[in-house]
Amino acid sequence: MTDNFALYRIMLLIRRFEERLLAEFSTGKLVGTTHAYIGQEANAAGIFSVTDAQDVIFSNHRCHGHFLAYGASSPQGSDPYRLAAELMGKATGLVGGRGGSQHIHWRNFYSNGIQGGILPVATGMALAEKVKKSGQIALAFLGDGTLGEGVLYESLNIASLWNLPILFVVENNRYAQTTPIELAVSGTIAGRFTAFGIPTLERDTSDVLEIQAAALEAVGSVRRNGRPFGLILHTNRFSAHSKGDDTRSAAEIARIREKDPLLIHAPRLTDAERARAESEIAAIIEDAFAQATADPFPKMKDER
Amino acid sequence: MKVKSFVIHLSSFIYSPMPTVLESLNQALHHALLTDERVYLLGEDILDPYGGAFKVTRGLSAKFPERVLTTPISEAAIVGVASGMALRSLRPVVEIMFGDFVTLIADQLVNHATKFRWMYNDMVRVPLVVRTPMGGGRGYGPTHSQSLEKMFLGVPGLRVVAPNTLGDPGQLLANAIAEDDPVLFIEHKLLYTRPLLQASQGDLTDFEIQQCGETYPTYVLRISNLESSNLTLATYGYNFELVCQAALELLMEREIFCEIVLFSQLSPFDIAPLLDSLRRTRRLLTVEEGGLTLGWGAEILARLAESGIQANMRRVAALDLPIANSRPLEDAILPSVEKIVDAALALHGT
Known part of the structure; x- marks a missing residue:
């Protein structure tokens, strides 16, 4: 399992990457949109500290944090440079500039920008791993907003019915774009899983160690029982849903920023360790964006 | 050419010792399951003895119980699941009971299955076949008689194929199953009883x-x-x-x-x-x-x-x-x- 320094370093990588990304929009190097993971870093860091590098991951529109943590947990290491290049639409990007922020693929990591639609796909991946007897599990990420999509419930039903090894991770940041959960979700999140006979574990924390412990239990349950599991993480998104669409009050944002996963975890490191993490990450981010900026744009191939 | x-x-067209379109398709599925263990069938009510609403899958679950999966009435999820299986190197064939229900799978075909290969820069393949009976002439009314394939013509990355009595429908289906990319396979209901x-x-x-x-x-x-x-x-x-x-x-x-x-x-x-x-x-x-x-x-x-x-x-x-x-x-x-x-x-x- 990943130690305190490594957990901090991954969270910091995500934080600084996303901050740089948002800054680059103002320089015109980035076009389109992005969905920053700032505030939710402990979820990805905690979960990917307990998964296997060969597990199959399906992420959503807010995928950068998942990708960076997934990469950092794999033996080959993370690849923030190729993510930066993808976001800039460069030929060297993860998918050659075709996908951009929401649509990436790298090793066993996949993401797509359609709410809900990825869930049966991830369920099918779990089925494939099961029949191939690979021992791997699937992880699918969804948010509170996705709870409105009907295909989620079709997927939960099938995953439970067919005993599929899949972990559904719900990151409830309490807002679907600008709509608060009170206006979008009836009943409970856990109740949605238990209705299908799927056990859940629920945490309301930004402490990466608590999330790591919960993830260890959740991932272990899926692997041990070959059955689906719901990990429900109540979390906080510090920045806007994408860009410039934050209707929350300054007071509310100030309040949730007190639950900063980096601040919570920082006291477990020495001053020297924190300084080392900052300087290492700063160099990685600088290199990644500088190299990506210098890279060429893709050329259109003749598709006929 | x-x-x-x-x-x-x-x-x-009328009196013939030739197999019917139904038999041809059924034989092709038998052969695909027999010769390639990556092939899976998914669909509603496809298990024997019923064998599917139009009997195209008859006899298959008895022979290949592990790879013929009857599903809940969840068209979107069935195609999504099959798409995930295909991404992870299986070769699923989905039956959508009536072609009218393809509206329910539109997101899975248009925003997922057909996009993955190109969107992921040709690093993945999605060998998925979705078969479905279309067409009227049977008195099934407004939601069980349509020919909705036109909604899927021109979707990038999707091949739309329709058998007929002149060619070999089973061979056409076998070719679709052998593809590395998604195929929507349109079977007119009235064809099933027709001899080749x-x-x-x-x-x-x-x-x-x-x-x-x-x-x-x-x-x-x-x-x-x-x-x-x-x-x-x-x-x-x-x-x-x-x-x-x-x-x-x-x-x-x-x-x-x-x-x-x-x-x-x-x-x-x-x-x-x-x-x-x-x-x-x-x-x-x-x-x-x-x-x-x-x-x-x-x-x-x-x-x-x-x-x-x-x-x-x-x-x-x-x-x-x-x-x-x-x-x-x-x-x-x-x-x-x-x-x-x-x-x-x-x-x-x-």
């Missing part, structure tokens, strides 16, 4: 047939021993039967000589065999069972117009209405031999 020629007698056509020795009503392409052939039928023909009828699937009957009527009663161009692959498609026929006839009638507006024929006519060929062109298609349950109303809405003949005569007068 690969061209093969053979001769077929059209009376073989058989090549035979001929008389006046014989058509000489050119086969263009191997995997999903386009067939060009011309009346044997005839120097010139003056109308091209283009179609696919079950409507080929109506078109043949119309062509015979036009020949016998009006001395109008037709060529028939029969497509197996609707999207994307090669216009060359049709263009070739049209250079001879200069008149085209497209026949399809989907609604007229913005349909298959519309794209065919647009491509031909862009090619610069000078020709008179018309379309026969369903009226832009829901398909009625009552027989006379259903007949009035869908294409028929009579409607094809009338349109052909109108076109011939031009």
